[in-house]
Amino acid sequence: MPLLPALYNTARWLTREPTEAEDLVQETIVKALAGFAAFEPGTNFKAWIFRILRNTYLTSRTGLAARRTVALEDEIEATGTPAAAMDLATPEVEMLRLSDRAALQHAMEQLSPPMLEVVLLCDVEEMKYREIAQVLEVPIGTVMSRIARARAALRQHLTRPALTSARLRVQEGGAPR
Amino acid sequence: MNDQLSDHLSPETVAALTDGELTGDDLSRVSQHLATCAACTTRALHESLLQRSAARAGQRYAAPESLEGRMLRAIALQQDAQASAKESSQPASVAPPRRAAWGRSSVWAGALAAALLVSTSAFVAHDLALRSANSSALVAETVDEHIAAMAAATPQVISTDRHTVKPWFQGKLPFSFDLPAALPPGVTLDGANLVQLDGAPTAQLLFSIGKHHASVFLRQRSAAWSASEATITSAERNGFHVEGFRTAELNVLAVSDADPSHLHDLALALQQAQPAE
Numbered sequence: 001m002p003l004l005p006a007l008y009n010t011a012r013w014l015t016r017e018p019t020e021a022e023d024l025v026q027e028t029i030v031k032a033l034a035g036f037a038a039f040e041p042g043t044n045f046k047a048w049i050f051r052i053l054r055n056t057y058l059t060s061r062t063g064l065a066a067r068r069t070v071a072l073e074d075e076i077e078a079t080g081t082p083a084a085a086m087d088l089a090t091p092e093v094e095m096l097r098l099s100d101r102a103a104l105q106h107a108m109e110q111l112s113p114p115m116l117e118v119v120l121l122c123d124v125e126e127m128k129y130r131e132i133a134q135v136l137e138v139p140i141g142t143v144m145s146r147i148a149r150a151r152a153a154l155r156q157h158l159t160r161p162a163l164t165s166a167r168l169r170v171q172e173g174g175a176p177r
Numbered sequence: 178m179n180d181q182l183s184d185h186l187s188p189e190t191v192a193a194l195t196d197g198e199l200t201g202d203d204l205s206r207v208s209q210h211l212a213t214c215a216a217c218t219t220r221a222l223h224e225s226l227l228q229r230s231a232a233r234a235g236q237r238y239a240a241p242e243s244l245e246g247r248m249l250r251a252i253a254l255q256q257d258a259q260a261s262a263k264e265s266s267q268p269a270s271v272a273p274p275r276r277a278a279w280g281r282s283s284v285w286a287g288a289l290a291a292a293l294l295v296s297t298s299a300f301v302a303h304d305l306a307l308r309s310a311n312s313s314a315l316v317a318e319t320v321d322e323h324i325a326a327m328a329a330a331t332p333q334v335i336s337t338d339r340h341t342v343k344p345w346f347q348g349k350l351p352f353s354f355d356l357p358a359a360l361p362p363g364v365t366l367d368g369a370n371l372v373q374l375d376g377a378p379t380a381q382l383l384f385s386i387g388k389h390h391a392s393v394f395l396r397q398r399s400a401a402w403s404a405s406e407a408t409i410t411s412a413e414r415n416g417f418h419v420e421g422f423r424t425a426e427l428n429v430l431a432v433s434d435a436d437p438s439h440l441h442d443l444a445l446a447l448q449q450a451q452p453a454e
Contacts, residue, residue, distance in 0.1 A: 004240060022244055026248060098226055099230075107233045120235055123215060128198070148188035155227060
């Protein structure tokens with residue numbers, strides 16, 4: 001997949017707004033051009049430019065609002081809410097809803113930014129954990145636990161979409177809306 | 178992965194298995210467990226389904242058609258900013274949005290544009306690094322060949338007549354090319370050489386642009402050549418300007434210390450003389 005559509009898709013998920021997503025992609029590319037001195041040939045270019053996208057997002061208006069969520073996320077990781085505790089979904093219901101693309105997209109929308117970004121990087125962009133660790137600038141172990149917890153949260157949003165979404169956002173590290 | 182704390186695989190292990198992140202002993206251990214545990218096998222299957230469904234659902238937003246043009250303009254603006262910065266020796270700024278000072282050559286801008294719009298993500302890092310390296314090496318070799326030609330007493334074929342120069346290459350090259358009927362004002366054809374560039378037979382056409390010399394290297398378009406040359410639209414090396422273009426059959430590089438706009442006019446005339454793609 002060419003990178004521009006991938007960057008835009010990720011930017012749009014994160015910002016949830018088309019104009020802001022375009023601005024985010026443009027600023028990412030401008031920063032990539034200006035900061036090429038920091039890119040080491042032979043290292044992972046995709047991870048590098050997605051890291052610029054992510055860092056640019058975090059300093060954007062929407063991203064700054066999400067930063068509090070990231071801080072909460074880190075607190076939860078530090079205190080160690082195990083993914084297993086959230087893995088409560090009913091398999092039959094989950095299986096039925098997996099075929100419903102709109103339902104899955106809605107469930108992804110309910111994820112907090114830290115959960116959503118690992119789903120985007122891992123599942124949508126098919127990055128390896130090592131690459132995701134480079135993008136997020138966290139250890140691989142953190143990537144592993146975050147992916148497991150993001151999938152568990154996604155499963156729960158998918159199977160119990162309406163009633164529990166607000167509670168789950170708090171549980172997974174997001175601020176209630 | 179804390180699997181030893183329970184009889185079943187941890188969520189992290191199931192995720193890592195689904196994502197193909199387990200290897201060696203970890204993978205063997207998990208495989209052995211799955212062979213005897215229906216519950217974990219079911220979980221792994223569900224995880225895999227969830228992953229694939231999320232991958233499909235996540236491909237949700239198509240970039241607007243205008244985005245590609247907007248990004249290319251942003252890249253071009255940066256190139257202009259670089260040129261302005263060189264001329265004025267002062268930091269350039271371009272708006273909007275916020276700009277940082279330009280850091281590298283325009284070769285990189287071309288490479289980035291190619292990566293954003295053409296290359297596939299799976300191999301882009303290696304490919305891009307390779308292209309950049311190849312492009313730099315190719316630019317260096319092109320400039321060296323041009324300098325060598327200027328240092329030589331006479332070209333292999335001396336003629337200002339395109340009807341003499343073109344036939345001279347027949348049987349010497351695995352491709353053919355056309356020369357424009359009329360060259361830009363102030364440009365004359367001096368002759369040509371048969372050279373090896375990047376290990377392949379290449380036609381080197383020699384021109385004068387006013388008091389400056391220019392070389393135009395024409396090679397058969399091939400996958401290997403395209404990969405490296407695709408990123409060269411223009412580059413600078415040791416005071417020489419290099420400009421590249423492709424046609425249906427050819428990869429072409431023009432090099433000179435003349436005004437880049439005059440070299441561009443020559444390159445354009447040659448490009449227009451070739452059959453359309």
